[in-house]
Amino acid sequence: MRPLKVALVNIPLRVPGSDAWISVPPQGYGGIQWVVANLMDGLLELGHEVFLLGAPGSPAGRPGLTVVPAGEPEEIERWLRTADVDVVHDHSGGVIGPAGLPPGTAFISSHHFTTRPVNPVGCTYSSRAQRAHCGGGDDAPVIPIPVDPARYRSAADQVAKEDFLLFMGRVSPHKGALEAAAFAHACGRRLVLAGPAWEPEYFDEITRRYGSTVEPIGEVGGERRLDLLASAHAVLAMSQAVTGPWGGIWCEPGATVVSEAAVSGTPVVGTGNGCLAEIVPSVGEVVGYGTDFAPDEARRTLAGLPASDEVRRAAVRLWGHVTIAERYVEQYRRLLAGATWK
Numbered sequence: 001m002r003p004l005k006v007a008l009v010n011i012p013l014r015v016p017g018s019d020a021w022i023s024v025p026p027q028g029y030g031g032i033q034w035v036v037a038n039l040m041d042g043l044l045e046l047g048h049e050v051f052l053l054g055a056p057g058s059p060a061g062r063p064g065l066t067v068v069p070a071g072e073p074e075e076i077e078r079w080l081r082t083a084d085v086d087v088v089h090d091h092s093g094g095v096i097g098p099a100g101l102p103p104g105t106a107f108i109s110s111h112h113f114t115t116r117p118v119n120p121v122g123c124t125y126s127s128r129a130q131r132a133h134c135g136g137g138d139d140a141p142v143i144p145i146p147v148d149p150a151r152y153r154s155a156a157d158q159v160a161k162e163d164f165l166l167f168m169g170r171v172s173p174h175k176g177a178l179e180a181a182a183f184a185h186a187c188g189r190r191l192v193l194a195g196p197a198w199e200p201e202y203f204d205e206i207t208r209r210y211g212s213t214v215e216p217i218g219e220v221g222g223e224r225r226l227d228l229l230a231s232a233h234a235v236l237a238m239s240q241a242v243t244g245p246w247g248g249i250w251c252e253p254g255a256t257v258v259s260e261a262a263v264s265g266t267p268v269v270g271t272g273n274g275c276l277a278e279i280v281p282s283v284g285e286v287v288g289y290g291t292d293f294a295p296d297e298a299r300r301t302l303a304g305l306p307a308s309d310e311v312r313r314a315a316v317r318l319w320g321h322v323t324i325a326e327r328y329v330e331q332y333r334r335l336l337a338g339a340t341w342k
């Protein structure tokens, strides 16, 4: 079958306090941008052509990849209106949509939020939990978040394992940073807390209650991020069923950090919130909500986690960038053949 020309539309956001666009991959915190980066790798490896929009200034220079200098929604839609592409794959969360494109454009969107999608027709979800939560139909495809091992540390890099536990994400109530600190405290392990803390009161509560356990290091990127993901004893993804950033009770949609940890050889301890109940058991263990962890049980959980090689293999088998890109390409071809779903 002939290769496809795919317009991948990133969610266009600027680096806080700057004119620069958040790139693909992102300079720091940024789940959706990592999803787009890893998927792009898979599509390129399969021989498709990728036009990246919504992330001007992203690294270019790879065969098959064009970084289009379009960041503002109007610029993106203007480019798409006259573009020679087979399919538009949107990750912008409704910033652009089929209404702004010529009738008949093959339009598919991956939903990354917990709200109802702005463009439900042709929408895909990262987990069954997210699809149910957001009102997606039973026939809407569920495709988990992709991960390209080449973007993370491999076994050959021989990063030594250390004793600390890692939280890497937005330091916010819905992501369970406080509960991660409680779990680490119960285990008697240090918790490295990486990520932006935009809710100062919440951050203060963590340090007040678990100051001796927690080492806050702020937002990380680059080599340091990769080393942390690979050297941690385990990554904690303790999302809670509390009000999330878009209102409504948080239902973890896809959890980029889970596949990133696993492909780096690090098992995951997570709650059963949203997608976590579907993905954590393959690479770690599910624990309960809240901060009430019995030390013996918490230590037993840590001691029983799967080995590095095992979680790496599981990540590649389940979420490898080529496997996931193939699943998307299957949906692109269905769409081009006239399929539709809601």
Ligand SMILES: O=c1ccn([C@@H]2O[C@H](COP(=O)(O)OP(=O)(O)O)[C@@H](O)[C@H]2O)c(=O)[nH]1
Residues within 6 Å of the ligand: 028, 029, 030, 031, 032, 034, 168, 169, 170, 194, 195, 196, 218, 219, 220, 221, 225, 254, 255, 256, 257, 258, 260
């Ligand atoms: O200091 C940080 C904290 C987080 N991240 C990345 O930000 C993303 C967070 O995405 P996730 O889906 O886990 O959480 P959410 O998008 O819900 O905040 C992941 O790729 C992390 O590796 C990062 O690069 N630096």
